[in-house]
Amino acid sequence: MHLIHRPDIVASEITPPDVYLDRRRFIGQAAAGAAVLAAGGLLDPRAARAATAPREKLIGVKKSAWTVPEALTPYQDVTTYNNYYEFGTDKADPSENAHTLKTRPWTVRIEGECAKPATFAIEDILKIAPLEERVYRMRCVEAWSMVIPWVGYPLSELLKKVEPTGSAKFVEFSTLADPQTMPGVRGRVLQWPYVEGLRIDEAMHPLTLLTLGVYGEVLPNQNGAPVRLVVPWKYGFKSAKSIVRIRLVDKMPVSAWNRAQPSEYGFFSNVNPEVDHPRWSQAKERRIGEFRKRDTLMFNGYADQVASLYSGMDLRKWF
Amino acid sequence: MVLSEGSARRVPAVSVALQRLRLAIWIVCLLPLARLIWLGLNNGLGANPIEFISRSTGTWTLVFLLATLCVTPARQLTGWTELTRVRRLLGLFTFFYVCLHFANWIVIDQFFDWPAMLQDIAKRPFITVGFAAFLLLLPLALTSTDAARRHLKRNWGRLHMLVYAVPVLGVLHYWWLVKKGVQTPLPYTWCCWGGERPRGGGAAKTGFGRRKVGRAGPEGLPPKRRAASSGPCVRSYSRTRDQFSCWMPATNQPALPLRGLTKCQTSSSSLVTTLASS
Numbered sequence: 001m002h003l004i005h006r007p008d009i010v011a012s013e014i015t016p017p018d019v020y021l022d023r024r025r026f027i028g029q030a031a032a033g034a035a036v037l038a039a040g041g042l043l044d045p046r047a048a049r050a051a052t053a054p055r056e057k058l059i060g061v062k063k064s065a066w067t068v069p070e071a072l073t074p075y076q077d078v079t080t081y082n083n084y085y086e087f088g089t090d091k092a093d094p095s096e097n098a099h100t101l102k103t104r105p106w107t108v109r110i111e112g113e114c115a116k117p118a119t120f121a122i123e124d125i126l127k128i129a130p131l132e133e134r135v136y137r138m139r140c141v142e143a144w145s146m147v148i149p150w151v152g153y154p155l156s157e158l159l160k161k162v163e164p165t166g167s168a169k170f171v172e173f174s175t176l177a178d179p180q181t182m183p184g185v186r187g188r189v190l191q192w193p194y195v196e197g198l199r200i201d202e203a204m205h206p207l208t209l210l211t212l213g214v215y216g217e218v219l220p221n222q223n224g225a226p227v228r229l230v231v232p233w234k235y236g237f238k239s240a241k242s243i244v245r246i247r248l249v250d251k252m253p254v255s256a257w258n259r260a261q262p263s264e265y266g267f268f269s270n271v272n273p274e275v276d277h278p279r280w281s282q283a284k285e286r287r288i289g290e291f292r293k294r295d296t297l298m299f300n301g302y303a304d305q306v307a308s309l310y311s312g313m314d315l316r317k318w319f
Numbered sequence: 320m321v322l323s324e325g326s327a328r329r330v331p332a333v334s335v336a337l338q339r340l341r342l343a344i345w346i347v348c349l350l351p352l353a354r355l356i357w358l359g360l361n362n363g364l365g366a367n368p369i370e371f372i373s374r375s376t377g378t379w380t381l382v383f384l385l386a387t388l389c390v391t392p393a394r395q396l397t398g399w400t401e402l403t404r405v406r407r408l409l410g411l412f413t414f415f416y417v418c419l420h421f422a423n424w425i426v427i428d429q430f431f432d433w434p435a436m437l438q439d440i441a442k443r444p445f446i447t448v449g450f451a452a453f454l455l456l457l458p459l460a461l462t463s464t465d466a467a468r469r470h471l472k473r474n475w476g477r478l479h480m481l482v483y484a485v486p487v488l489g490v491l492h493y494w495w496l497v498k499k500g501v502q503t504p505l506p507y508t509w510c511c512w513g514g515e516r517p518r519g520g521g522a523a524k525t526g527f528g529r530r531k532v533g534r535a536g537p538e539g540l541p542p543k544r545r546a547a548s549s550g551p552c553v554r555s556y557s558r559t560r561d562q563f564s565c566w567m568p569a570t571n572q573p574a575l576p577l578r579g580l581t582k583c584q585t586s587s588s589s590l591v592t593t594l595a596s597s
Binding site: 073076077080081085089090091092142144187188189190260261264279280281284286288289291292293 | 365366367369370427429430432435438439442443444445495496498499500501502503
């Protein structure tokens with residue numbers, strides 16, 4: 001005899017009262033659901049892949065002055081339209097596949113040109129500095145953009161803990177590459193692990209955000225949980241996801257995209273409407289949710305804050 | 320549709336099986352459009368609906384184009400000669416989807432920004448080849464009627480040889496559009512390779528016209544000669560070398576503008592330049 005009775009229906013499958021009480025809508029949805037199943041998800045790509053990961057609120061998040069006065073891209077779009085090649089190359093792949101990513105336990109090793117190399121547990125990283133919400137523009141190299149409320153604190157707060165030495169000229173970020181949980185890593189789309197890099201002054205810039213959450217909640221896996229970078233004046237691929245190692249180095253690191261296609265992706269990859277991608281124009285972008293294209297802004301609209309970092313540099317050469 | 324007596328004499332009666340096949344093609348070919356409309360009305364086009372429409376119509380253009388080119392091999396495999404008579408239908412559905420794809424670009428994506436579009440056609444290789452493919456399909460669709468075919472006589476077949484360049488350009492358009500590592504164009508490349516291998520028949524294999532049963536022509540040739548003559552052949556495209564090889568076997572075909580190309584191995588960019596300037 002079983003002492004513990006296991007319910008036949010798990011809680012998540014029980015139809016909520018507000019749905020079953022609304023009989024007509026319920027029938028409509030059931031019919032639509034059947035059609036979706038029948039068509040193998042063809043008819044509604046988004047419904048078929050509804051991600052049901054639990055959402056966890058971050059506490060003690062302060063609003064930051066770094067907030068662009070533009071309409072936020074909806075949570076649904078931010079979390080289902082992603083480039084995260086470790087989980088597949090389609091925009092919808094990460095939200096479908098990233099549930100396998102294990103974000104606890106998680107550590108970030110910081111080493112290289114610093115006085116106090118250390119390994120930080122994710123629980124400690126969350127406490128190094130007060131969390132703040134920053135609404136940044138995000139411009140993808142593929143000429144689309146979003147406005148996203150990230151939660152985190154400046155990367156410089158973390159880097160200061162290890163006391164970088166004078167020979168730390170660049171910072172290299174390595175991200176998780178686990179073939180067990182990441183289907184994309186089994187393929188050879190890019191050379192794994194995904195590596196990104198910043199110059200030390202870019203890494204220490206107050207805009208460069210060590211990001212732990214989005215929309216006031218813990219980062220969903222497909223957005224680079226548990227800890228990622230957000231560098232708002234650079235194309236999105238510079239903002240490495242699921243970081244496991246940070247190295248302070250004296251030479252310019254070779255980033256994953258730079259290694260894969262040096263003619264198309266340079267080290268700096270600053271958003272620049274005047275320097276086109278070899279295969280398409282970067283002068284305009286489509287803001288997700290908008291109909292007409294809008295002009296891309298120099299340094300993604302952050303020129304006042306970051307243009308001085310590149311004074312005297314030929315940005316066509318250092319693209 | 321009621322056929323007049325005159326046209327009924329010229330076009331032989333269609334078998335029930337073929338009528339059913341045509342109906343099935345109509346339904347299958349309209350499904351992708353119906354799906355797009357359904358998704359559009361139900362907020363199902365995802366975060367970037369314009370890109371979704373563009374990718375979807377582009378994909379279905381390629382699918383129907385390759386289906387069009389598969390009619391002749393299918394006829395040879397099955398021995399069902401009547402099959403050739405669905406080619407125009409498939410060809411015109413290809414043109415229908417490429418028009419949707421093109422219209423989506425002009426109206427929804429670029430919103431009539433003519434200077435930007437012209438610049439893209441000139442500067443962006445993937446748009447250049449896509450546009451070239453559209454331009455090549457245009458005369459084929461316009462001359463798809465029986466009247467045009469009668470009027471153009473032998474030149475009709477020569478003109479319709481153009482269809483062989485279209486899938487090559489279409490697949491190239493797709494490869495140059497995606498980021499490195501994305502393999503979605505691969506199945507179409509394989510189909511393109513398979514669909515364009517040398518095989519019987521000359522001009523009559525093109526997708527935009529209906530052969531008349533019983534008329535003398537390459538399709539009426541005995542099997543041996545049919546196998547000897549062959550169409551242009553596109554072998555493969557190597558992304559690592561940015562190269563693809565294609566060759567046109569020198570055969571007993573009527574003189575064609577491309578006939579001098581017995582074998583050419585060319586870098587794809589130079590091929591595009593040639594096509595764009597011709």
